[in-house]
Structure formats: C-alpha cells, structure tokens
Amino acid sequence: xxxxxxxxPTPGSWFMFIDLSFFMDMLMKYTMESMFKVGFGIDLNWMExxxxxxxxxxxxxxxxxxxxxxxxxxxxxxxxxxxxxxSEASLKKNIKVIDNFIHNVLSTKKKLLAMNPxxxxxxxxxxxxxxxxxxxxxxxxxxxxxTMTDQYLRDxxxxxxxxxxxxxxxxxxxxFYMLCKHPLIQEKVAQEVIxxxxxxxxxxxxxxxxxxxxxATLEKMHYLHAALTETLRLYPPVPRADDIFPxxxxxxxxxxxxxxxxxMGGPRICLGKEFAYRQMKIFSIALIRxxxxxxxxxxxxxxxxxxxxxxxRGGLQLCAVPRTT
Numbered sequence: 001x002x003x004x005x006x007x008x009p010t011p012g013s014w015f016m017f018i019d020l021s022f023f024m025d026m027l028m029k030y031t032m033e034s035m036f037k038v039g040f041g042i043d044l045n046w047m048e049x050x051x052x053x054x055x056x057x058x059x060x061x062x063x064x065x066x067x068x069x070x071x072x073x074x075x076x077x078x079x080x081x082x083x084x085x086x087s088e089a090s091l092k093k094n095i096k097v098i099d100n101f102i103h104n105v106l107s108t109k110k111k112l113l114a115m116n117p118x119x120x121x122x123x124x125x126x127x128x129x130x131x132x133x134x135x136x137x138x139x140x141x142x143x144x145x146x147t148m149t150d151q152y153l154r155d156x157x158x159x160x161x162x163x164x165x166x167x168x169x170x171x172x173x174x175x176f177y178m179l180c181k182h183p184l185i186q187e188k189v190a191q192e193v194i195x196x197x198x199x200x201x202x203x204x205x206x207x208x209x210x211x212x213x214x215x216a217t218l219e220k221m222h223y224l225h226a227a228l229t230e231t232l233r234l235y236p237p238v239p240r241a242d243d244i245f246p247x248x249x250x251x252x253x254x255x256x257x258x259x260x261x262x263x264m265g266g267p268r269i270c271l272g273k274e275f276a277y278r279q280m281k282i283f284s285i286a287l288i289r290x291x292x293x294x295x296x297x298x299x300x301x302x303x304x305x306x307x308x309x310x311x312x313r314g315g316l317q318l319c320a321v322p323r324t325t
Contacts, residue, residue: 024315027169035164041132060097065307067091166309167237173316174235180295192223291320
C-alpha cells in the first residue's frame with residue numbers, strides 16, 4: 001500500500017481526467033508484490049518504477065504461462081521443442097530467466113537464514129526472515145534435503161505465484177470491467193464504501209484511508225463482496241469448474257466436463273481464498289472511494305488471452321474521474 005501514491009494521485013494533485021492505460025499492469029504488479037512480501041518476505045518495490053530484472057522476470061513468467069497453455073492446442077509442440085523453434089524456443093529462454101530469478105531469491109534467503117539476522121536488519125528488502133512461508137520451507141528443507149531440493153522449492157514458489165498473483169489480478173480486472181459496463185452497480189458499490197467509511201473525509205490520502213480500515217469493516221461490505229463473487233462466477237480466474245457457462249450455453253453430448261469434488265470445500269478448499277477476497281476488497285475500496293471509472297473505449301469488447309488463468313487480451317484500459325460527492 002505504501003507505493004500507491006505513486007500511481008494514485010493525492011486529493012490536492014488530482015487531474016480532472018486520468019488515463020489508466022497501465023491499469024492491468026498495475027494490478028499485476030500489486031498482486032506480485034503482495035505475494036512476494038507475504039509469501040516470501042521480500043519487498044520488490046516494483047510499484048516505484050521499472051526494475052529491469054523484475055520486469056524481465058514478469059514478462060518471462062507471463063509468456064511461459066501462455067506457451068505452456070498453447071500446448072493443449074498446438075499438436076506439434078513436441079516437434080517444435082525437439083527442433084528448438086517458435087514458441088518452444090521462447091519457452092526455453094523464458095524458463096531460464098524464471099529459474100535464474102528464483103534461484104537468486106533462494107540463495108539469498110538461505111544466506112540470511114544462516115546468518116540468523118536481527119529482525120530489524122534489512123537486506124535486499126528482507127524483513128524478519130523466519131516469518132514468511134518460504135523461510136519455513138527452507139528450514140524444513142534442512143531436515144530433509146534429499147526430497148526438498150532447490151527444484152522442489154522453485155516449484156513451490158511458482159505454484160504460489162500462479163495461485164496468488166494471476167488469479168487475483170485477473171479477477172480484479174474483470175471486476176472493474178463489469179463495473180464500467182454497469183455504472184449503476186459501480187455507484188452502489190461506491191455508496192456502500194462511503195457509507196461504511198463515512199468517518200474519513202475526502203481530503204484523506206489513499207494510504208491513510210486504507211491503513212485505518214479494520215477487518216470488521218471489510219466484513220460489513222456485503223454488496224462489494226456479492227459483486228466480487230458474481231464477477232468470479234461470470235469470469236472465473238481458472239475456468240476449469242462446472243459453472244463456466246453462465247450465459248446459458250448448452251453442454252452438448254460429447255463435451256468434456258470436469259467436476260473436482262475434492263476442491264469444493266472442507267480442508268481442501270483454496271488456501272488463499274480469504275486472503276484473496278481481502279486483497280480484492282482493499283484494492284477496490286481504495287479506488288472506488290475516490291474515482292469513477294469508465295472504459296477508454298466503450299465499444300471494445302474484452303477478449304481472452306490463452307493462458308491457464310482468464311486474462312483480458314491486451315490488458316484493460318480505463319479512464320478515471322475523481323469523485324466530488
């Protein structure tokens with residue numbers, strides 16, 4: 001949250017009209033930073049600007065995701081891999097970039113754990129290194145080094161990134177797309193945010209506004225929760241469940257339908273569900289409280305990018321107007 005003033009103007013510096021052509025990129029950076037900080041104990045500080053290593057990693061991560069997904073469509077991918085051409089050649093290069101970045105993270109974290117630093121010591125953005133998930137896995141790997149290898153830990157990091165970064169960012173992008181398509185719903189969400197947080201004046205900074213909202217307040221925002229949930233129904237981040245046809249399309253004979261019973265609830269339910277909802281609510285509140293949004297091109301219909309998660313092809317271009325009431 002501390003980097004948001006860099007992308008969201010403060011009340012005294014608002015422009016009458018703000019072009020958010022970088023909105024999708026901002027969402028991806030926001031969720032990526034959140035996952036690295038909460039899961040791995042790392043402050044990337046990418047919201048402050050373009051860091052070459054981080055930018056290269058993110059592009060490689062997204063392109064590799066798309067290349068792997070396209071294997072389900074391109075029946076000649078094994079031949080392309082053998083000849084090292086086309087998308088398979090690009091995938092090989094992208095995997096190398098991903099591996100180098102993650103192994104750099106692992107080696108640095110291992111050194112910090114070996115030094116047993118004071119929690120107040122900050123090194124490459126690491127703070128209190130034993131409290132994050134990655135540090136716990138690293139400490140467990142010392143007990144079982146044969147099983148929990150660097151490759152195993154690398155896979156864990158990638159799983160967390162795919163689960164926590166793409167899904168939340170994509171859900172938020174579709175949420176704001178739907179709010180722009182349905183302005184009355186957008187105003188209802190905004191009114192709920194304003195009513196529940198009426199103690200904050202319009203002159204409060206975005207950072208101050210967000211940091212003073214307790215979890216109890218988030219739980220009271222039932223309309224916002226319902227709007228987010230409906231967005232997830234219409235545009236599921238990972239469209240592999242039984243409710244991917246909300247528009248009434250029929251499932252014909254011979255169509256493949258998957259029902260994953262073990263992921264519907266109980267101990268096997270998504271581990272990050274509540275964290276994701278909290279993250280989406282905070283982000284939505286921070287923006288809707290201060291801005292009205294509309295699509296940069298209202299005639300353009302959003303299409304999908306072929307990846308494991310349901311991304312908007314070409315990103316999401318929005319225009320924002322500061323709220324005066």
